[in-house]
Amino acid sequence: MKLVTAILRPHRVDDVRAALDTYGIHGMTISQVTRFGTALWRTQTYRGRTFHDESVSVARIECVVADADVEDVLSVILRSAESAESGAGKIWVLPVETVARVRTGERGLDAL
Secondary structure, rough: OOEEEEEEHHHHHHHHHHHHHHHOOOOEEEEEEEEEEOOOOEEEEEEEEEEEEEEEEEEEEEEEOOOOHHHHHEEEEEEEEOOOOOOOOEEEEEEOOEEEOOOOOHHHHHOO
16 A cells, blocks of 8 residues: 655645545545745735745645556646646555554455
């Protein structure tokens, strides 16, 4: 099993979620996080003073999938979150040793 984590712009979440649902991935965690990058994203003015805000509010989508589904899930996310703009997001994959469903005690792929 693998943990697929995608950091995306918030306006892409609905499209990615719908695409994953269509593919058959129904369980995922979506959270709002703050990202800090190397580029200055926006210039703001407050009380006549201009400053650069390097933090950006983004969405984090996480789902655990079977090893055989990783490439397909990556493709689904990339297609549904596609953008030519800088800072469109990142996706990474980590190994997962085991998963357990709290309610039933199921483990492994049965817990997904």
